[in-house]
Amino acid sequence: MIFDVAIVGGGAAGVLCAIHLLRTQGVPLRIALVEKVGGPGAGIAYSTRRPEHLLNVTAGRMSAIDADPAHFVRYLATHTRQAVSSDALSATFAERRTYAAYLRATLAHERARSASELQVIHDEIVAIGDDGDLHLAMRSGARLEARCAILALGNWPRALPMPLAGDVSPSSVLQGWDFEAIAALDAADDVLIAGSGLSMVDAVLTLAANRRRGRVHVVSRHALFPLPHAQHGGVPMDVDALSRLPLSQRIAALRKSASEAVARGEPWQWVMDTLRHENARLWQTLSSGEQARFLRHASRYWDIHRHRIPPAAAAVVDSMLQSGRLVRHAGRIASIVPYEGRLRVGIDPADSAAASIVVHRIVNCIGMQKDIERVPDDLVSSLLRRGLVRRGPHGIGLDTDADGALVDARGHADLRLFTLGSVRIGRLWESVAIPELRVQAALLAERLRGA
Secondary structure, three states, X not given: OEEEEEEEOXXXXXXXXXXXXXXXXXXXXXXXXXXXXXXXXXXXXXXXXXXXXXXXXXXXXXXXXXXXXXHHHHHHHHHOOOOOOHHHHHOOOOEOHHHHHHHHHHHHHHHHHOOOEEEEEOOOEEEEEEOXXXXXXXXXXXXXXXXXXXXXXXXXXXXXXXXXXXXXXXXXXXXXXOHHHHHOOOOOOOEEEEOOOHHHHHHHHHHHHOOOOOOEEEEEOOOOOOOEOOOOOOOXXXXXXXXXXXXXXXXXXXXXXXXXXXXXXXXOXXXXXXXXXXXXXXXXXXXXXXXXXXXXXXXXXXXXXXXXXXXXXXXXXXXXXHHOOEEEEEOEEEEEEEEOOEEEEEEEOOOOOOOEXXXXXXXXXXXXXXOHHHOOOHHHHHHHHOOOOOEXXXXXXXXXXXXXXXXXXXXXXXXXXXXXXXXXXXXXXXXXXXXXXXXXHHHHHHHHHHO
């Protein structure tokens, strides 16, 4: 059987694509969803089973269906039995473990009512060939054929920036998404977290839930932590005017607007919220040189203001900082060597707190690998080697056309291969959260339905 569409990856992005393909009207489609591990909908982002991990976006903004903003809120009202109004539920930060279940339930509902056929295959695509139709080779040795494919690849964690010394056990380093292993650490252990982004917050929350007595050290270049959300509100900015300014003037305008909001007694977060659906346009109206300067000098500051955390999570982090159980260090990890049954971690350049830190374990929360040529993925390596895809602008992600068709090494868009989500970062910059993914998935479904 030849499938009309093969979706490679069953995390949130892949499931959103399947949902929207099932929802589109017209001639029934044959759809394959290929996911190598677990059930659809989880991926790294929503695989946690820990109750302390909350969504970083309020429930009212997490619908899988852009045209039905209350879709996720209705699911929560039905399945969590919280005795609160819909408006109050919409403003909550739900437990993240509920979201994978929501995506699976939505997929099952659309599958049951759709005239299209969906087949879920538990395997891994390792190569794609073509002779008109696409041939997708799987790890098991089986293959499937499809007229087009959507690569819903998700994220790959970055490795630590230096190799471990030969006498340091790899088990000394935990990945930031290995929440059960982090939860199992002895509460008296001293821990170092490499990286200070959203994954760091997850690790800190899990360590705090274990009544941590040991100290937690966070090392990153700037030691900047994600900032908290505020209640939604504010007046939209003139994005057209903002998009005509060069980078330095845009940043100055945002700072001025934030200061004016605070002076009026409004949260500065409202300024960022008003740009929520315009960030890709703002990115694309910067010149290539200005984009490069943003990446070098401003991206981390943008991230902590734009990708914020629930107030409850921020309160836990702040409490640990105030008590001294959480310490941040600005610098880079320069070395990791054994030391009396523990690890001595050198920091370069050393900040005022310490030139080195002795800990029991390290947790890698450095973030996602943006350089597609460094990702440990057989499919991506194969596509790059054969010239079927190329790196995105500034060497990050994969290159695509405006609608998500992958661009090959010659600069041509292949109208049989598409992608969405974080691998479009070079073209869109903001391409990781559910509000972006659901729109991209819906647009892809319409495009493929009309192809």
